[in-house]
Amino acid sequence: MTTPEPEREARALLTRVIEPGDETGGRWIRRFGPCEVAERLSRRAHPLPGVTGTRWEGLCRRAVHANxxxxxxxxxxxxxxxxxxxxxxxxxxxxxxxxxxxxxxxxxxxxxxxxxxxxxxxxxxxxxxxxxxxxxxxxxxxxxxxxxxxxxxxxxxxxxxxxxxxxxxxxxxxxxxxxxxxxxxxxxxxxxxxxxxxxxxxxxxxxxxxxxxxxxxxxxxxxxxxxxxxxxxxxxxxxxxxxxxxxxxxxxxxxxxxxxxxxxxxxxxxxxxxxxxxxxxxxxxxxxxxxxxGGIGELAPERRGPVVPRDLLAPQTARVLAALPGRGTATVEHIAHGAATTNDEATTRLYELRSLGFAERTADGWQLTGPTRTGHLAPTLPGSETVTSGTGIADPAG
The missing domain is CATH 3.40.50.450 (Rossmann fold)
Structure with missing residues (x-):
């Protein structure tokens, strides 16, 4: 679809006469059409509604000089x-x-x-x-x-x-x-x-x-x-x-x-x-x-922090890990009390933590492994994206 040439020329003239965004000029074109507005401006006809005589004269002067x-x-x-x-x-x-x-x-x-x-x-x-x-x-x-x-x-x-x-x-x-x-x-x-x-x-x-x-x-x-x-x-x-x-x-x-x-x-x-x-x-x-x-389904990727090994532990296992002291050893009874669980459950979780490299058994009880205890890198679990240091204290912020 193409605009007829007379209207194209009229609009070309009006872009030189009427300032961008002029709402009054827009109303004229909607009501009378671009060709009539351009013609009336060019021959300095009776003013269109909405402007003073001085303003109309200024627009007509522009139209006369437009080509x-x-x-x-x-x-x-x-x-x-x-x-x-x-x-x-x-x-x-x-x-x-x-x-x-x-x-x-x-x-x-x-x-x-x-x-x-x-x-x-x-x-x-x-x-x-x-x-x-x-x-x-x-x-x-x-x-x-x-x-x-x-x-x-x-x-x-x-x-x-x-x-x-x-x-x-x-x-x-x-x-x-x-x-x-x-x-x-x-x-x-x-x-x-x-x-x-x-x-x-x-x-x-x-x-x-x-x-x-x-x-x-x-x-x-x-x-x-x-x-x-x-x-x-x-x-x-x-x-x-x-x-x-x-x-x-x-x-x-x-x-x-x-x-x-x-x-x-x-x-x-x-x-x-x-x-x-x-x-x-x-x-x-x-x-x-x-x-x-964008359209439906054009979603940004989910934003989240890095996954650390402790995030992948089962909740009860994580609670037992948190109950281990940052320094020294603790008995199964002490750890079970801190984790709010039974001695048998605590023992099971402690052996799980040992197999994963988080904890170790000593003659006096249980303690965090050396790297976890001293703030070095914690063990890497399958599927973890990164590793971080452990302290024995559960930190929800990671």
Whole structure:
């Protein structure tokens, strides 16, 4: 399905006239259609409802100077295309934004946007990030792309750049949603990175070729990142970070909101921790992210500490082991009393412990074996994953 050319040209014109996220403009298009709105702006007709005369005049002035065919040609030269609502490539989840959805998206790169968006995760955070944050972002992005997910971010310095680089390093899929034209390298220091993304992934923008970012456009593009993806992961963010705007948009849209914890003393993690005190979910690796945004059955592996030999003992045997003194020997009667069992049961368990190397019999009674008693490695039991020192005292924490 393809948008008719008159509507495509009208939407191309409107991306240069109406600012991203303008709810009034979105209502006009829903009510009157893009072609009529573009025509009325271009011929400076009577104002559409919802704006002052001054505001209407400013929009008309923009429309008079807009040249959609020139923009479409410039996009073609840059290897980009205009994807409109109604096109087969349009990601339907963007419609969740209602009247603030993009009028269209300028897309640079060969992958099919709609398919990529179906299995994508936003990975965002602070520009002035720490080494810890950059390391985590790159690792998470690499892990996600290795599992077949697309990493979406904003192409900025800091966490965004680390996320894109992590995905590219794993030869995975990544997309950058920009606050300026897809033919413009911004920030300048990311010119090479953005070029690599365009070759291996996708660059997206609501703004036409040659347009430049502004402070408000950075904030407004965050709603696109949130709507396009299955969930938003915030790695590092201060209390006033723009990454938090992406997370809040994700929450409003019913998408998963996810946070990676940092040091509690770090101001750059304060915003993430505030999210985690609310509705966000804490994660530590890519598998845990996929468990939240993936399909049924895509579960992260169970987390548990190492299995020590004592964990594999039967409960009554473990109680007898715990009753053995840390130093010296004890009689069967003393051990049975400590283990709350009979002398016969204690004797049976003691011989079991001797066969496993935990205890030994002496002329004076029973004692822990030398390695267990002195804090060296305890015996290794079949099926144990690791070994540890024993003290004769049962420690539930291992």
């Amino acid at each position: 959609p065919r020139q923009d479409l040609a410039a996009a073609h030269r840059a290897g980009a295309r205009l994807v409109c609502p109604g096109d087969s490539e349009w990601p339907a989840q963007l419609d969740d934004l209602g009247d603030t959805r993009p009028l269209a998206l300028w897309v640079r790169g060969s992958p099919f946007l709609r398919l990529w968006a179906l299995k994508s995760v936003a990975l965002v955070g602070a520009r002035a990030c720490t080494e810890y944050g950059a390391h985590l972002a790159a690792g998470l992005a690499s892990g996600l792309t290795e599992r077949g997910w697309v990493v979406v971010s904003g192409g900025a310095y800091g966490i965004d750049g680390a996320a894109h680089r992590g995905a590219l390093a794993a030869r995975g899929a990544t997309a950058a949603v920009l606050a300026g034209g897809v033919d413009q390298a911004y920030p300048r220091g990311h010119a090479e990175l953005l070029s690599r993304i365009a070759e291996q992934g996708l660059l997206l923008s609501e703004l036409p070729p040659g347009d430049h970012p502004t402070a408000s456009r950075f904030i407004l593009r965050n709603r696109v990142i949130a709507a396009l993806t299955r969930g938003t992961v915030v790695v590092e963010a201060a209390h006033r970070s723009g990454a938090l705007a992406t997370a809040r948009s994700a929450q409003r849209l019913g998408r998963a909101t996810i946070g990676v914890p940092g040091p509690v003393t770090s101001a750059l993690s304060a915003g993430v921790h505030e999210l985690l005190r609310g509705e966000a979910t804490l994660v530590t690796d890519a598998a845990e992210i996929i468990e939240l945004v």
